[in-house]
Amino acid sequence: MIYQQMAIPPRSEHLWRYTPWPRIHPSVTDEVPIADDVIFSLEGGEALEKIQQPEDSFDEIARAFLQAAGGSYNRLVIHEEPEPIHINARASGHVAVGHLDLEVKGSAVVFIHISGEPEWVGLHITGKIHPNAQLSFGFINELDSNTKFLRCEDWMIERDSELEHATLSVGGFRCKSDLRSTLNGTGASIRQSVTVNAVGARHEDEHVEIHHLHGHTNSDLVMNSACAGSSHFIGTGLLTIAEGANKSDASQVFRNLLLSEKARAEAIPELEVHADDVSAAHGAASAPVDKEQMHYLMSRGLTPEESQAMIVNGFLLNAFSNLTNKHLIEEMRTRLTVHLECELKR
Amino acid sequence: MAEEILRIENLHVSVEGTLILKGVNLTIQRGEIHAIMGRNGAGKSTLANVVMGHPAYVITEGSIFYKGQPLEELAVFERARAGMFLSFQYPAVIPGVQVGTFLKKSVTSVRDVPPKGREFRKELTAAMEQLSMDKSFLSRYVNDGFSGGEKKRLEILQMLLLKPQLALLDETDSGLDIDALRIVAKGINEVAVDSACLIITHYQRLLDLVKPHFVHAMIDGAIVQTGGPELALELEDRGYEWLDVTA
Numbered sequence: 001m002i003y004q005q006m007a008i009p010p011r012s013e014h015l016w017r018y019t020p021w022p023r024i025h026p027s028v029t030d031e032v033p034i035a036d037d038v039i040f041s042l043e044g045g046e047a048l049e050k051i052q053q054p055e056d057s058f059d060e061i062a063r064a065f066l067q068a069a070g071g072s073y074n075r076l077v078i079h080e081e082p083e084p085i086h087i088n089a090r091a092s093g094h095v096a097v098g099h100l101d102l103e104v105k106g107s108a109v110v111f112i113h114i115s116g117e118p119e120w121v122g123l124h125i126t127g128k129i130h131p132n133a134q135l136s137f138g139f140i141n142e143l144d145s146n147t148k149f150l151r152c153e154d155w156m157i158e159r160d161s162e163l164e165h166a167t168l169s170v171g172g173f174r175c176k177s178d179l180r181s182t183l184n185g186t187g188a189s190i191r192q193s194v195t196v197n198a199v200g201a202r203h204e205d206e207h208v209e210i211h212h213l214h215g216h217t218n219s220d221l222v223m224n225s226a227c228a229g230s231s232h233f234i235g236t237g238l239l240t241i242a243e244g245a246n247k248s249d250a251s252q253v254f255r256n257l258l259l260s261e262k263a264r265a266e267a268i269p270e271l272e273v274h275a276d277d278v279s280a281a282h283g284a285a286s287a288p289v290d291k292e293q294m295h296y297l298m299s300r301g302l303t304p305e306e307s308q309a310m311i312v313n314g315f316l317l318n319a320f321s322n323l324t325n326k327h328l329i330e331e332m333r334t335r336l337t338v339h340l341e342c343e344l345k346r
Numbered sequence: 347m348a349e350e351i352l353r354i355e356n357l358h359v360s361v362e363g364t365l366i367l368k369g370v371n372l373t374i375q376r377g378e379i380h381a382i383m384g385r386n387g388a389g390k391s392t393l394a395n396v397v398m399g400h401p402a403y404v405i406t407e408g409s410i411f412y413k414g415q416p417l418e419e420l421a422v423f424e425r426a427r428a429g430m431f432l433s434f435q436y437p438a439v440i441p442g443v444q445v446g447t448f449l450k451k452s453v454t455s456v457r458d459v460p461p462k463g464r465e466f467r468k469e470l471t472a473a474m475e476q477l478s479m480d481k482s483f484l485s486r487y488v489n490d491g492f493s494g495g496e497k498k499r500l501e502i503l504q505m506l507l508l509k510p511q512l513a514l515l516d517e518t519d520s521g522l523d524i525d526a527l528r529i530v531a532k533g534i535n536e537v538a539v540d541s542a543c544l545i546i547t548h549y550q551r552l553l554d555l556v557k558p559h560f561v562h563a564m565i566d567g568a569i570v571q572t573g574g575p576e577l578a579l580e581l582e583d584r585g586y587e588w589l590d591v592t593a
Contacts, residue, residue, distance in 0.1 A: 290438070291401065291402075292438045293438045293439075293440055295400055295401065295422060295438070296434065296437060296438035296440070297438075297440070297448075298421070298422040298423040298426070299398055299399075299422055299423075299425075299426055299431075299432055299434075300426055300448075300452035300455070300456070300504065300508070301423055301426035301427050301452055301455030301456035301508075302423055302451060302452065302455050303423050303455075304421075304423070306451070306455070307423075310440070310443055310448070310451065311440060311443070313442065313443070314440055314441055314442025314443035314487065314488075315441065315442055316442065317442040317443075318441040318442035318487070321441075321442070
């Protein structure tokens with residue numbers, strides 16, 4: 001279905017309850033703007049392969065909108081790559097849109113760093129992890145603090161393959177992400193972490209769907225947010241285990257740290273289990289900084305501000321604790337630490 | 347001439363409206379080791395926590411002086427920077443913060459002249475070897491997943507690095523096997539030479555290894571008996587009932 005024929009989703013839909021479509025659309029909902037390209041390049045400046053716009057049809061409004069808006073279409077096929085691949089996604093102009101298709105046939109580590117200052121940025125990433133392949137994927141959002149950002153991802157994880165997926169979101173003014181992964185073969189697994197530092201009046205809505213279609217599949221999601229100022233974070237999860245997908249193991253944990261009285265956070269993990277013999281767990285917690293942790297650090301000579309910064313830093317870094325690839329962990333930790341140090345100096 | 351480090355006068359402390367300490371008096375000079383013994387709930391840990399400035403404890407009457415200065419004038423971090431240290435009975439878990447990072451930050455905060463990187467690493471290695479701690483400790487998160495004994499060792503490691511002038515040790519011996527106890531006691535004895543030390547304990551066994559100059563028995567929020575090391579042996583032997591009459 002094309003975007004212009006689609007109905008605006010009601011707020012009763014789980015996905016659109018907290019950030020309705022009109023709030024993330026770049027203008028008025030019946031308009032499709034002329035978008036500039038998001039430019040994807042490898043470290044060193046080499047541009048990614050450009051492809052024709054595929055004739056896909058989407059029945060989900062954000063994806064249909066990104067297709068209607070056009071922008072750049074790129075593809076990267078990776079066979080086996082021992083060194084991490086860094087992709088810079090540079091957005092410019094008023095409205096910028098980019099599409100990236102990743103295909104992984106061996107073992108690889110890929111980072112996408114998105115930056116730029118447009119009023120609105122849209123990004124659609126699709127990925128296929130072939131049987132017995134492994135991808136460690138880091139996404140770092142460092143967009144300007146006035147940018148609205150819509151991000152959709154669709155991952156297909158085949159038999160005996162593995163996706164490690166980490167998000168660090170510290171940029172943008174209003175951000176909506178809809179990240180979907182399908183475990184499409186026995187032995188497929190995903191470990192996913194989302195780390196969000198929300199300051200000022202930032203609004204961030206992260207929706208993560210993981211679908212277990214086959215048995216003996218594993219998923220592990222950790223989502224940590226720290227909310228300061230009058231920021232608002234929403235983390236929603238949808239975990240489904242299909243009928244017959246026995247011996248699947250799934251876990252979702254959402255934690256929010258509230259750093260001011262005006263900051264708000266929602267954590268809503270949902271489970272739909274249609275198989276009999278599975279292990280599925282979810283948990284959610286929102287709380288201010290623990291007073292005993294503060295006292296402990298202050299009793300070791302740290303000021304209240306230093307103590308809180310150390311606790312927040314640790315809390316956010318801890319979201320990466322379910323990851324295993326050392327390049328991925330190191331890069332995400334470094335980016336987060338640099339960001340928090342810059343925040344502290346402001 | 348003896349130098350007064352800690353003076354507590356007629357201290358009354360309440361927690362959430364309940365009076366816990368009911369007139370504690372205690373003076374500790376530099377070079378002295380004091381031990382406080384008492385039943386659970388007698389107020390021993392409250393005393394240590396209130397001296398370190400825990401916000402849950404309210405002083406309703408009396409005063410505490412550190413090197414002659416009223417403590418209420420000092421925030422918690424200022425107390426640490428002035429040379430006060432509490433080894434917590436239940437140290438906080440700080441997920442995501444590596445022990446190495448935490449120790450460096452703490453030492454840098456407390457010392458007037460922060461050590462340089464290589465100098466700090468050398469000092470840290472020596473202290474860890476003394477406590478038979480593996481280097482892998484440094485990359486673990488602070489107290490996260492630590493056993494009781496590991497937590498206590500980390501507390502003593504901090505004490506060795508921070509070199510306090512007043513060390514408050516709240517049940518540092520609990521949860522330690524005899525080998526670990528010897529190692530920890532060695533660390534305490536090293537620091538105690540040039541500082542004032544207050545040990546809170548239930549057991550005589552630590553006091554066999556760290557010889558106190560004074561032992562105090564606390565009953566229902568007050569020190570009711572003070573003596574030498576022999577008092578600890580008597581308490582271990584006779585329990586506290588005989589002091590209830592005195593109290």
